[in-house]
Amino acid sequence: MEKISRSEVLHVARLARLEFTPQEVEEFTHQLNRIIEYMDQLKELDTEGVEPTFHALAQTNVMRDDQAKPSLSQEEALANAPDRDERGFFRVPRIIQG
Amino acid sequence: MELHWLTVKEAGELLSRGELGWRELFLGLRERIDRVDPRVRAYISLAGDDAISPPGGKGSLSGIPLAVKDNICTKGLETTCASKILKGFRPPYDATVIERLKTAGCVLLGKTNLDEFAMGSSTENSGLFTTHNPWDLGRVPGGSSGGSAAAVAAGECLAALGSDTGGSIRQPAAFCGVVGLKPTYGRVSRYGLVAFASSLDQIGPICRTVEDAALIMEVISGYDPKDSTSAPYPPLNAHELLSKEVKGMVVGLPREYYGEGLDPQVREAVMEGVRVLEGLGCRVEEVSLPHTPYAVATYYLVATAEASSNLARYDGVRYGLRAVGYEDLYEMYVKTRSQGFGEEVKRRIMLGTYALSAGYYDAYYLKAQRVRTLIRGDFERVFETCEALVTPTSPTPAFRIGERVQDPLTMYLSDIYTISANLAGIPAISIPCGFTQEGLPVGLQIMGRAFDEATILSLGHAYQGVTDWHKKTPPL
Numbered sequence: 177m178e179k180i181s182r183s184e185v186l187h188v189a190r191l192a193r194l195e196f197t198p199q200e201v202e203e204f205t206h207q208l209n210r211i212i213e214y215m216d217q218l219k220e221l222d223t224e225g226v227e228p229t230f231h232a233l234a235q236t237n238v239m240r241d242d243q244a245k246p247s248l249s250q251e252e253a254l255a256n257a258p259d260r261d262e263r264g265f266f267r268v269p270r271i272i273q274g
Numbered sequence: 275m276e277l278h279w280l281t282v283k284e285a286g287e288l289l290s291r292g293e294l295g296w297r298e299l300f301l302g303l304r305e306r307i308d309r310v311d312p313r314v315r316a317y318i319s320l321a322g323d324d325a326i327s328p329p330g331g332k333g334s335l336s337g338i339p340l341a342v343k344d345n346i347c348t349k350g351l352e353t354t355c356a357s358k359i360l361k362g363f364r365p366p367y368d369a370t371v372i373e374r375l376k377t378a379g380c381v382l383l384g385k386t387n388l389d390e391f392a393m394g395s396s397t398e399n400s401g402l403f404t405t406h407n408p409w410d411l412g413r414v415p416g417g418s419s420g421g422s423a424a425a426v427a428a429g430e431c432l433a434a435l436g437s438d439t440g441g442s443i444r445q446p447a448a449f450c451g452v453v454g455l456k457p458t459y460g461r462v463s464r465y466g467l468v469a470f471a472s473s474l475d476q477i478g479p480i481c482r483t484v485e486d487a488a489l490i491m492e493v494i495s496g497y498d499p500k501d502s503t504s505a506p507y508p509p510l511n512a513h514e515l516l517s518k519e520v521k522g523m524v525v526g527l528p529r530e531y532y533g534e535g536l537d538p539q540v541r542e543a544v545m546e547g548v549r550v551l552e553g554l555g556c557r558v559e560e561v562s563l564p565h566t567p568y569a570v571a572t573y574y575l576v577a578t579a580e581a582s583s584n585l586a587r588y589d590g591v592r593y594g595l596r597a598v599g600y601e602d603l604y605e606m607y608v609k610t611r612s613q614g615f616g617e618e619v620k621r622r623i624m625l626g627t628y629a630l631s632a633g634y635y636d637a638y639y640l641k642a643q644r645v646r647t648l649i650r651g652d653f654e655r656v657f658e659t660c661e662a663l664v665t666p667t668s669p670t671p672a673f674r675i676g677e678r679v680q681d682p683l684t685m686y687l688s689d690i691y692t693i694s695a696n697l698a699g700i701p702a703i704s705i706p707c708g709f710t711q712e713g714l715p716v717g718l719q720i721m722g723r724a725f726d727e728a729t730i731l732s733l734g735h736a737y738q739g740v741t742d743w744h745k746k747t748p749p750l
Contacts, residue, residue: 180628184628185624188624188627188628188631189624191627191631192582192611192623192624192627193586193589193604193607193608193611194608194611194612194615194620194623194624195608195609195612196612196620204620204621204624207621207682208621208624208625208628210683211574211625211682211683211686212625212628212638214570214571214683215571215574215575215638215642217567217568217571218568218571218572218575218638218641218642218645219637219641221565221568221645221648223641223644223645223647223648226644226645226647226648227644227647228640228643228644228646228647229643229644229646229647229650229697230473230643231459231473231503231699232459232473232474232650232696232697232698232699232700232724233458233459233460233505233699233724235503237502238502240499248366248367252366253366255364255366256362256363256364256366256592256593256594257591257592257593258590258591258593258594258595258596259596266591266592268591268603268606269600269601269602269603269606270602271602271603
């Protein structure tokens with residue numbers, strides 16, 4: 177039986193903000209099932225009581241003083257924007273109706 | 275003298291003695307690029323003429339022309355990650371490694387091709403074009419730093435930077451017959467490296483000799499306040515990196531790396547390399563890393579989960595592509611991302627999103643992170659007795675273009691010997707150790723303890739002192 181259904185693929189695609197043609201959905205469903213089947217071999221291992229490794233080396237939070245330092249100008253920050261307005265903002269579709 | 279086959283060390287000496295001009299060297303390489311790159315296709319873009327200005331710096335890299343993988347930010351110079359979604363992106367800042375190389379006087383030749391967002395093992399996932407292996411133009415150069423490795427192998431630069439998340443420096447170095455070093459996680463700043471899997475990514479050098487790798491590490495390594503995951507150590511010293519006593523070193527051969535799936539010709543070349551190390555006085559022992567068979571599954575869950583999160587930033591708002599013809603914000607995101615990302619990137623985002631989604635997080639993502647602890651534990655145990663581990667870099671030599679693109683899982687399995695070093699955070703280097711009958715290069719991998727680059731580089735340097743595989747050049 178397939179572990180990941182077609183509708184689950186569509187749900188994950190929505191979470192990931194991606195869309196696919198019906199044919200791509202078929203392909204992804206098939207490929208993801210094969211890949212997940214392979215991943216399932218991890219279930220053979222008993223990991224009861226094993227701490228997860230989120231970082232290979234011990235990581236601690238790094239703090240710095242809150243000091244103003246030179247940073248990008250508004251113009252530099254906007255230079256790569258696909259759409260911007262003349263007042264120096266990124267322009268996006270309206271998100272609040274009214 | 276052919277300028278394009280000089281090592282960094284040799285060119286540095288000629289430059290400092292005034293026997294070679296930096297401009298002559300730069301133009302010599304540009305000419306070489308013009309001649310061979312139409313066939314190799316290593317570069318995505320070349321630095322403009324403003325790159326031709328007298329380099330500063332007084333050290334061993336002053337005046338040395340380098341290539342840089344196109345997922346490392348270069349101020350004002352297009353940085354695409356070989357993705358349509360970043361086409362035209364000109365970073366407003368330099369990555370820390372670029373800043374340090376420029377301060378040392380390096381001259382940037384251009385940006386090299388990769389699998390899109392460094393996701394792949396062949397450059398066939400590049401959203402722009404596929405790079406060809408200089409040793410056989412019908413084969414892949416490996417990936418994801420395939421452009422950098424091919425550029426070094428083809429004499430299109432003296433050395434290059436790559437990035438390695440699961441083998442992306444070492445596997446292409448092996449396929450192209452050059453040296454590739456993945457440093458310890460945290461050794462080199464990731465500031466300005468476009469993030470793929472943040473707990474695994476590391477920048478490192480691709481070059482012709484281990485000595486050159488040490489010279490580059492001297493410049494790019496060391497703590498960087500802009501990367502909170504960079505380790506609190508000063509830059510490495512090239513001389514110290516190369517001068518550990520090799521005689522009497524205990525070198526382990528993990529049996530899981532010599533089993534089923536290993537090409538017999540690759541095995542033969544690597545075992546010949548092991549005998550050379552024995553000849554240098556190393557003590558070779560068979561060891562076991564029992565969780566190795568689970569590394570690929572662990573890696574592809576951890577890496578894709580991190581990638582799905584990192585790649586959420588490509589939303590069509592601040593940089594890169596924005597699709598046309600959307601009704602609202604959600605549609606703008608969906609259309610932009612669906613048009614901008616290539617197939618493999620989408621596949622990995624989907625897998626990672628699935629592994630992190632409600633109901634599957636514990637079964638896949640968390641499970642993989644627990645297995646990662648077991649894999650690390652394997653290394654900790656063998657490093658109690660061994661100072662280094664020697665393995666093949668990849669189970670096969672370079673494969674043919676097109677041979678594996680239809681089968682993502684087979685492609686993933688080509689990383690089987692390299693990904694554990696990323697999961698454990700340890701340093702590893704690939705060094706040329708021979709050729710197959712078809713004339714394809716074979717790479718030998720040396721892995722070491724965390725923050726002990728000196729052992730693996732000293733071993734590699736000693737090995738290159740008594741072999742000449744690294745001096746062979748492809749018939750282009």
